Amino acid sequence: MKKISAKISLFILIGIIISACNTEKRVPEGKTRLVKNKIIVNDKVTSEENAYNQLYQKPNSTFVLGYPLRLNLYNLANLNPDSTYLAKFKNHPGLYERQSKFLSAKQVDRLGKSFLYHGIHEFLKKVGEPPAIIDTSKTVKSVTRLKYYYFNKGYFDVTTSYKLDTIKNKKAKISYLIDTKKPYLLDSLKTTISTPVLDSLYKTQVSNSLIKSGMQYKTADFDEEKNRIATHFRNNGAYYFQPTYVSFNIDTINKVNKANVNLIINDYTYQNKDSTTTEPFKLYKISDVNIYTDYVTNKSNQVFKDSVTYKNFNLYSQEKLKYKPYAIADAIFITKGSEYADFKTVLTTRYLNNLKIFNYPSIQYEVDKRDSTASSLIAKIYLTPRKKYSFGAFFDITHSNIQDIGISLSPSITVRNVFNGAETLELSGRANIGSSKDLANPNNQFFNVSEYGADLKLNIPRIFLPFSTERIIPKSMIPSTLMSLGLARQTNIGLDKENFTGAVSYNWNPKKNNTARFDLFNAQFVRNLNPNNYFNVYGSSYDALNAVGKTYNTINDYFDNTTDKNLIIQSGTTGFTNAVLNNSTGLTSTDDDYQSVKSIEERRVRLTENDFILATSFTYTKTTKKDLQDKTFYLFKTKIESAGSLLSLIADATNQSVNANGNREIFNLEYSEYIKTEFDYIKHWDLTKEKVLAIRSFFGIAIPFGNSDNIPFSRSYFSGGSNDNRAWQPYSLGPGRSGAVNDFNEANMKIALSAEFRFKILGDFKGALFVDGGNIWNVLDNVTDEKSTFNGFKSLKDIAVGSGIGLRYDLNFLVVRFDFGFKTYDPANETGKKWFRDYNFGNSVLNFGINYPF
Known part of the structure; x- marks a missing residue:
């Protein structure tokens, strides 16, 4: 089978190479x-992508080193x-009849539509690309388009x-x-605004x-100025104003590469029966x-x-009101007596949609006929409730740092408006089976991992506290409270x-694209x-202990037999x-084996003891990313977490005694006490032509104090894996230059730096370095x-470096990713053998x- 596959691959390769000899x-x-x-x-060649985007014809796309793969x-x-x-x-002649006797006429006809005779050629045409034949008419259109492109940048001649x-x-x-030629610069600027109230607003x-x-003329600047003026007016009461009411008179007569600009805004014009009426804007x-809840x-004529x-x-x-009035009123930013403002409509829509108890809301305005001046609006907000109960089930196949493959099922039920205050209650269960070759598996079972659990979440669309937080966190920040309980068993x-x-x-949005989260407690x-x-x-750990035991253990009951002298788990390891x-x-305390x-x-002891963590944390995230298509943005995230301090304050206030280890307990369990902080920064640059450069930097540290001298395993850091240093397996790097002597290596400080160049290969296939x-x-x-600890800047030489190549397939809604990582610099190797030893x-x-990993 392997030989056949190799021959097919070789045949395809030879075919492509032969075809490449005659691309025409x-x-x-x-x-x-x-x-x-x-x-x-x-007289200078430009590489400006926007200029090349004006062309109606482009050459055939190329792969590596200019090779026209799709054309071939x-x-x-x-x-x-x-x-x-x-x-x-x-x-x-006669071939059809002979084959029909063997296969039947219908099968012979169907064979012509098979992949071998028909489908493979359709596939090649689909993924391929026909030759870019020069069309003179398109070339002429490209010339005209380029002229307009540069004209709109201020080059009128x-x-x-x-x-x-x-x-x-x-x-x-x-x-x-x-x-x-020379660009035209803006000279004098003046305005002609017919409506006095708009003239005052503009100023x-x-x-x-x-x-x-003094600026160079650019058509794009004038279009953006139209939108800026319209936004300003509509946010200050000018309900009927649109960008089309803004025009510019550009005067270049008797000017040398200069243009006078007159901004013109005429009065409001509308159709009144069979005639056109013009009047000042109001x-x-x-x-x-x-609010129609x-x-x-x-349905029409609803009562x-x-x-x-x-x-x-x-x-x-239409029936008895099902919502507490404040729950709806808190989501409305359009208020009686205030000026009409577009941004209030947007904010109200966003808040109502965020409640997740209504379908997308509809907000309409109509002129209030009771007002003799006809300058008042009635805001009508139409809300269509979602179903009170909804059921869901989520099936997933996953890959993680622990599981090579996992299959999970998570059914859930959501109850909306559970307490008539627009709250949402979600009860979900989960069950998972998986396989991990890194875990102990004495029975050699493929599915050697299982987990099940349940979660209860209550989302309240406001800050739930016994006192008001409006001055600190106004409702324009769309605050919410999430209460959760969970139980899981592995x-x-x-x-x-x-x-x-x-x-x-508590969650809120201080500014656009900024999010804040404060965990009052996380237990x-x-x-x-x-x-x-x-x-x-x-x-x-067993191998290391067993090696010492073979030398120093004198009690045969601790061995499985007197020949191999392996320590018995658990009695032998504990006894020795x-x-x-x-x-x-x-052995004495000065011996290395001791x-x-x-x-x-x-x-x-640390990894087998039960842990109780009561933490408070604050997380802040800021990003400039506008949408999923944005390729030039940055994201900054920081978090600070404190655990155990509240319990220690209570213990001090109540004069709680300490245990034999000198630590305090709660529920007969030593609680963890530490402070932890993290900084995460991601930056993307769009290099044009579907090329992106992305970088990431991360720093995190958790410092134990008071009741702890170490960090719980669940709050520690590890290195390696598909979203970290990809040249090492998860948990297989560090700490420091120790060489990852443990099975699951973790520590309480981490530095991570990554850079990735992403590019298009063919269609939806993408590559990366x-x-x-x-x-x-x-x-x-x-x-x-000393090998595992951080001892100042000199320890930075222990930063491991991995490099590699990646292949990705873009499914639009997600990206499937394969990355090959190579150990470039391994700090665990001896001096002189750290670079490119296993490359x-x-x-x-x-x-x-x-x-993507970041």
Whole structure:
């Protein structure tokens, strides 16, 4: 099978190479294929992408080193496979009858539509690209378009032409020649605004104008200025104003490369029956805000039987009102007596949609006929409730740092408006089975990981506190409160665990594209169900302890047999460790083996003890990303977390006694106490032509104090994996230059740096070149190993570097990612052997991921 696959691959490769020798095989006689466009501006070749985007014809796309892969794939295709198939029988009389006897006539006809005869050629035509035949009419249109492009940039005297250079073998290049002359600059600026109130409004923000004297003329600036003026007016009561009412008179008469600008805004014009009426613009105020809480879009003449007025908001319902008035009123920014403002409509729509109890709201305005001046508006807000109960089920196949593959099912039920205050209650369950080759698996089962649990979440669309926070966090920031409880149980996954969580979080948006989250408390209780399985899970710790035991253990009951002398898990490992620490084996505290056993025992105790964490944290995120298509943006995220401090304050106030270890307890369990902070920065640059440069930097540190001298495993850092340093497996890098001696290596400080160049390969296939750097270290905790600890700037030489290549397939809604990481600089290797020692495919790490790593 392998030989057949190799032959097929070789055949395809040879076919492409042969085809490459004649890229013009589909170019008709008398025609030429465009191989290059060149735009020459004032005798200099430009690389401005926007200029090349004006051209109607572009050369065939290329792959690596200018190779026209898609063109050659197209050339491999038979453009008329049906005719070729029929011609085969015409040229060989009797062939059709013979095949019909063997297959049947229907099957022979169907064979012509098979992938071998028909489908492969359709596939090649689809993924391929026909030759770019030069069309003179399109070239002329491109010249005209370039002229307008530069004219709109202020070059009013621009001249354009083109030159066609024919190359042998039906190829040609087109050079577009642009002579811009001198640009026109804006000279005097004046305004002619017919409506006095608009003239006054304009003057309040004239300093924000995008058009200023001395600037080079650009049509885009004038279009943006129209939108700026319209936005300003509509946010200050001018309900009927639109950008089309703004015009500019550009005067260049008797001017040398200068233009006078007159901004003109005429009065409001509208159709009144059969005539056109013109009158000054009015600034409108809101006279009433009517909210229809159970509007049905496909029904007319709806009768609203219940109504209530709350803080000048009129709420109507066809049946008994199901919402507490404040719950709806808090989401409305359009208020009675205020000026009409577009931004209030947008903010109200956003807030109402964020409640998740209504379909997308509809907000309409009509002139209040009760107002004799006709300058008042009635705001009508139509809300269509979603179903009170909704059920869902989520099925997923995942890959993570722990599981090579996981299959999960998560059913859920959502209850909306559960307490009539627009709250949302969600109850969900989850079940997962998975496979991990890194975990202890004595029965050699494929699915050796399982987890199940349940979560309860209550979302309240306001800050839920006994006092008002409006002055600190106004409702324009769309605040919300999330209360959650969770229970999860892992089995067949090492030590097995029960995980209880509870949290109260406050979320709001201080500014556009900024988010803030304050966790009043986030509690976690981790209970290890199978601590005696420790040495089965952490095999490297067992190997190290067993090596010492073979030398110093004198009690045969601790061995599985007297020949191999392997320590028995659990009785032998526990017995020998106690013997060493009690000085019963001849080892003393100054011996390296004694310190090794002590270190192994300290790690075992830390990773098998139950943890209770009560933390408070604040997270702030800022980004300039506008949407999913934005390729030039940055994201900054920072977090600070404090755990155990509140419990210590209570213990101090109540004079709580300490245990034998000198620490305080809650529920007979030592609680964790630490402070943790993180900084994460991501930046993307659009390099044009579907090329993107992305970088990421991360720094995190968690410092134990008071009741703790180490950080719980669940709050520690690890390095390696598909979203980190991709040249190492998860948990297999660090700490420092220690060489990852443990099975799951973690520490309390982390530095991560990554850079990635992304580019298009073919269609939806994308490629990447990347470099990752970083490591983890122990700092200010109970680890003393110099190789693992951070000792100032000199420890930065322990930053590991990985580099590699990636292949991605873009499905629009997600990206499937494969990355090959190569160890470029390994700090664990001895001096002189740190660079490029394992830089080959045999030692590479293949990472599978969903979506981009950053």
